[in-house]
Amino acid sequence: MFALTISETPLLSANFDTESSAMVLSPSHSWRLKYVSLGVLVLQTTSLVLTMRYSRTLKEDGPRYLASSAVVAAEVLKVLACTLFVFKESNFNVQAMNQLLKEEIVNKPMETMKLAIPAGIYTLQNNLLYVALSNLDGATYQVTYQLKILTTALFSVSMLGKRLGIYQWLSLLFLMAGVTLVQWPTESEGTEEQKILTAGSQFVGLMSVLMACVSSGFAGVYFEKILKETKQSVWVRNIQLGLFSFVFGFVGMIMYDGQRVRQSGMFQGYNTITCTVVVLQALGGLVIAVVIKYADNILKGFATSLSIIVSALISYFLLDDFNPTGVFFLGTMLVMAATILYSYPHKSASVGTIKIENCPT
Template structure:
């Protein structure tokens, strides 16, 4: 009975991972390409809204962890935050990078179709691995290094230009837009790798509740997000308000971005690394099919499919060799 329960939890985890990863990408892409009759929502505003929701959720979970004992919560917050200002200030760096990363994802999905984005964003496996080697002194096996080379080859093929003749103005604009999206997703991969490893290093160095760390991280991210919003979209916020252009799809994107990382962090403990690789592969395939049949913003080529297969194979190979981390809930998005 226990084995059946464990097996059902694993496959439920698989379903949740695939659903969360795919829905976030597709809804974000759809929301950024949807023809609006009014002002389009501000990506910087969505990032700030997501941080507020994340802080609220982590605070609620933290209270639940302490059985809603206000005195215990107040004492712990005083001990872990006010009494350790230097530990708290360490989170400024990952918070700033995560805020940048979240904004870059909107830029990427405004300029790349969901399928190309999904495959290219798997380069975060490479950046995370490299930062783990240099910052955490982690040792990678030969198979893992080979999988990273395979990953780079796959992403290169996905980005390989397929049209050389009949270059019209529309195609030039499209190519320029795709280049902006590619730069954005590459920067997001680098920032994701560094911030993730840095945050893991902090968690390993200090004994503290994951929810407290996430609250601290969220507060700094909120401040950075608010500053960024006022610098880049301040005039539009003053004219039409922070929530201009918000609709049901926008709210779904905000919720998925806010709760996605926390949801995955909780779910991961029931899923092994092979299952995570399988979830990533399924998400890529589902995103590709929906992007082609429903969003109609993607024209698949043989080169793309070859690249996608290499990326999926690299994900499996790396996940197969990678031992489960002792603190699997360190992922933050």
């Protein structure tokens, strides 16, 4: 059952896509910080995808955990984490933190309400990701979800007036070709009924990913626009985003899973894997913020590509839910090449790139 309630992800929730809001790294930052952020991004992205996939396909005796409940729990953790960062920025002064939050959130209702739009979209997006991972293997999902680069580019051009160079548009063509190959049908064994059911499940998963890509691109660019127009702290903005996401998620949970919540409770079906998914999802926004602060476009491109490879290898060797073909590997290589080419910084003034050079923090 589809529940209208989820982050990245997305992851998101309180996170915003690195493709649509990257910050140029200053030369003063060390290579160590760059590679640490690279490793953290690869680890977080791969872990979230595979753990979420495993949690949605694990056979259990009792009821399966509610995706809507996991979304609400993740939003609460995100708000708490961002509040701790604001507390740190306030020199661990509770009174100063309360004053800051009151001034930026309560006393500026119009600024706060701007976050309702991306919060609602992120909530929808994260539910779509749960549906996608319930119907697709982790590697196929990971590669197909890279279409968010295309949607981010199109929304950036239309909403922010960004200009893309020939390399960026060429990379988008590579991306489309790669995703097409990844989704190319293969001959499978089994009865005709099994084939129909498998095809139907893959179609649902594919449509969910495509809808998540569109919502991810729009919400990311919209959030970028908000960040560029104000000087509020990123953590304050994430608190505003998380509060709206929590409200939307909670309402959605009551609307679509209210009866099950009343019967077995909000945390039915929770186990160690479920809690891990919630924590990884909640930390997603914080990881993205660290990457934006310390990493550059090239490293983000490699991180995305590496996460695809790692997801495919783990899906094949450990989860045993993915049988790669030569066509899949060719499509994956095209997607990785497109990701790197799209993120490659070009010095020519005639070539535009999608990034924020003076994003307020």
